[in-house]
Amino acid sequence: MTAMVKAEGVHKSFGPTHVLKGIDLEVAPREVFCLIGPSGSGKSTFLRCINHLEKINAGRLSVDGELVGYRQQGNKLYELKDREVAEKRRDIGMVFQRFNLFPHMTAIENVMEAPVQVKREAKAVARERAERLLDRVGLADKAANYPAQLSGGQQQRVAIARALAMEPKLMLFDEPTSALDPELVGDVLDVMRSLAEDGMTMIVVTHEMGFAREVGDSVVFMDDGVVVEAGHPREVLTNPRHERTKSFLSKVL
Amino acid sequence: MTDKLNKAEEPGDAPPPTPAAVPEVIRAVPVRHYGRWVSAVITVALLVLLVNAFAQGKLNWGAVPDYFFDDDILKGVRNTIWITICAMVVGVVLGIILAVMRLSKNPVTSSIAWGYIWFFRGTPVYVQLLVWFNLGLVFEYINLGPIYKDYWSSFMTPFLAALLGLGLNEAAYMAEICRAGIQSVDEGQTEASHALGMSQGKTLRRVVLPQAMRVIVPPTGNEFINMLKTTSLVIAVQYYDLLQAASNVGRTSGATVEMLFLAAAWYLVLTSVLSVGQYYLERRFARGSLRQLPQTPWQKVRTNLFSLRTRRGNV
Ligand SMILES: Nc1ncnc2c1ncn2[C@@H]1O[C@H](COP(=O)(O)OP(=O)(O)OP(=O)(O)O)[C@@H](O)[C@H]1O
Ligand SMILES: [Mg+2]
Numbered sequence: 001m002t003a004m005v006k007a008e009g010v011h012k013s014f015g016p017t018h019v020l021k022g023i024d025l026e027v028a029p030r031e032v033f034c035l036i037g038p039s040g041s042g043k044s045t046f047l048r049c050i051n052h053l054e055k056i057n058a059g060r061l062s063v064d065g066e067l068v069g070y071r072q073q074g075n076k077l078y079e080l081k082d083r084e085v086a087e088k089r090r091d092i093g094m095v096f097q098r099f100n101l102f103p104h105m106t107a108i109e110n111v112m113e114a115p116v117q118v119k120r121e122a123k124a125v126a127r128e129r130a131e132r133l134l135d136r137v138g139l140a141d142k143a144a145n146y147p148a149q150l151s152g153g154q155q156q157r158v159a160i161a162r163a164l165a166m167e168p169k170l171m172l173f174d175e176p177t178s179a180l181d182p183e184l185v186g187d188v189l190d191v192m193r194s195l196a197e198d199g200m201t202m203i204v205v206t207h208e209m210g211f212a213r214e215v216g217d218s219v220v221f222m223d224d225g226v227v228v229e230a231g232h233p234r235e236v237l238t239n240p241r242h243e244r245t246k247s248f249l250s251k252v253l
Numbered sequence: 254m255t256d257k258l259n260k261a262e263e264p265g266d267a268p269p270p271t272p273a274a275v276p277e278v279i280r281a282v283p284v285r286h287y288g289r290w291v292s293a294v295i296t297v298a299l300l301v302l303l304v305n306a307f308a309q310g311k312l313n314w315g316a317v318p319d320y321f322f323d324d325d326i327l328k329g330v331r332n333t334i335w336i337t338i339c340a341m342v343v344g345v346v347l348g349i350i351l352a353v354m355r356l357s358k359n360p361v362t363s364s365i366a367w368g369y370i371w372f373f374r375g376t377p378v379y380v381q382l383l384v385w386f387n388l389g390l391v392f393e394y395i396n397l398g399p400i401y402k403d404y405w406s407s408f409m410t411p412f413l414a415a416l417l418g419l420g421l422n423e424a425a426y427m428a429e430i431c432r433a434g435i436q437s438v439d440e441g442q443t444e445a446s447h448a449l450g451m452s453q454g455k456t457l458r459r460v461v462l463p464q465a466m467r468v469i470v471p472p473t474g475n476e477f478i479n480m481l482k483t484t485s486l487v488i489a490v491q492y493y494d495l496l497q498a499a500s501n502v503g504r505t506s507g508a509t510v511e512m513l514f515l516a517a518a519w520y521l522v523l524t525s526v527l528s529v530g531q532y533y534l535e536r537r538f539a540r541g542s543l544r545q546l547p548q549t550p551w552q553k554v555r556t557n558l559f560s561l562r563t564r565r566g567n568v
Contacts, residue, residue: 051448053444053447053448082452082453083452086447086450086451086452087450088450089447089448089449089450090449090450092448093448094445094448096441096444096445098441100439100441100442100444100445101445102442102445102446102460102464103464104463104464113449113451113459114449114450114451117451117455117459118449118450118451118455159445162449163448163449166449166450
């Protein structure tokens with residue numbers, strides 16, 4: 001079975017700052033893959049590389065067996081056109097720390113936007129799916145609300161529904177609960193848990209160790225642009241082998 | 254330490270606090286604003302003097318209402334409105350294109366936009382109008398190959414000269430306004446849109462521009478009002494606008510100054526209408542940025558009437 005995401009020696013720098021220093025990892029289909037690590041270690045950057053919001057400088061990164069951002073012919077790599085990059089992003093959903101809902105559209109319009117605009121789906125079909133998705137995240141009654149009229153937790157659940165509307169094969173979550181009040185975190189995690197149960201492949205950057213332990217199939221600890229430790233959540237979170245992992249966990253737990 | 258704090262906060266089974274009794278309503282002598290009264294009286298007195306001076310002057314005020322709906326004047330009004338709208342359309346469309354070009358990563362595109370803005374903002378509109386009109390001295394013919402060929406003077410009608418002169422100039426200002434608007438939109442919005450698979454163009458049209466509008470619309474309303482007044486310069490290219498009409502009528506009827514007041518009154522009417530339009534447009538684009546839109550003046554009047562009625566009903 002091909003890996004859903006495969007990274008081999010991925011490097012990324014912003015000018016002089018070397019952020020990713022050779023990342024190797026593999027995410028299997030249907031896996032819930034948790035990424036933890038201190039601030040500035042490059043977790044968000046890596047996630048953004050996966051859907052080509054950032055361009056990698058060296059190494060190989062592929063999603064579902066296809067290179068991200070390039071096409072290989074023989075020994076040569078050809079950069080993909082903007083249109084082709086956009087096409088590949090359809091299959092990858094992304095959820096942001098700060099929600100990034102479109103503030104000028106209602107909740108349901110947010111969810112319908114991409115299917116109608118990108119897939120040219122009929123409005124009625126898109127609306128029906130959007131209603132179903134909003135119901136799934138527990139917000140059927142908030143369809144007509146604008147984002148400013150929703151709580152943080154509700155906004156994040158709409159954002160998840162919006163990503164799901166494109167029927168992605170992979171979901172990327174960048175600290176989806178970090179901007180939320182503690183009592184709102186649970187609702188969002190519940191939605192993510194149910195997604196995991198349905199077999200969605202998910203890469204989750206998170207500080208919620210409880211979620212990682214309970215739902216995660218594997219956990220990777222990143223520090224300073226490298227993967228320090230990877231394995232089953234029980235091993236990494238309860239029996240870390242490396243000093244750096246130990247000291248990080250002692251701070252967050 | 255924490256134990257102590259907790260104990261201090263839990264004084265056994267204290268009774269719940271009872272709501273305090275409503276204190277006596279304050280009755281005090283309000284501050285008197287004598288200064289306000291004095292200045293109001295002075296202002297009114299000065300106004301009366303001014304109006305009186307105009308009324309006593311050798312002006313035939315009756316000519317203003319007589320000619321207000323004169324056919325020639327109305328034609329001038331229609332032309333002024335028409336050239337204002339056309340020039341603004343050119344300005345806004347070209348302005349958005351220039352703003353996008355200016356923000357593009359391609360250095361050639363962004364320098365072209367920069368150069369355009371530099372030139373058209375750096376020279377007076379009046380000069381630009383004259384240049385368009387007189388470009389026939391440089392180009393005798395306009396020749397677009399098999400599509401179109403004519404003398405410059407018959408191609409460059411007063412309307413076209415006015416449109417190019419005003420519209421191209423406006424585009425430079427609109428470009429700066431649009432650029433500020435586009436830059437005001439959070440980068441996370443573009444990112445979210447791209448992550449959903451939306452193309453650059455779709456992202457701009459569906460996500461960035463609608464949000465930029467909130468920043469773009471208020472200054473554009475001002476530009477519109479400015480444009481309406483600036484059109485009075487098109488007299489330079491012999492376009493028959495409101496001011497041209499007013500001075501023509503003034504010349505034939507002998508009421509020159511009166512017709513200038515008439516023109517001023519028409520301009521006031523038009524700009525007032527635009528101001529009202531601007532208010533409602535700004536409201537429309539505030540959608541989603543406010544939890545609840547403020548009431549329009551009309552709605553305020555209605556709710557006030559309504560509450561008066563119910564209040565009276567309650568008594
Ligand atoms: N566009 C950029 N330009 C320059 N430097 C950047 C850019 N994006 C990220 N960086 C730098 O890359 C490093 C890693 O950032 P990244 O956002 O990936 O960290 P992170 O692990 O997600 O941290 P956090 O937990 O705080 O979100 C940081 O030092 C940051 O300053
Ligand atoms: Mg981050």
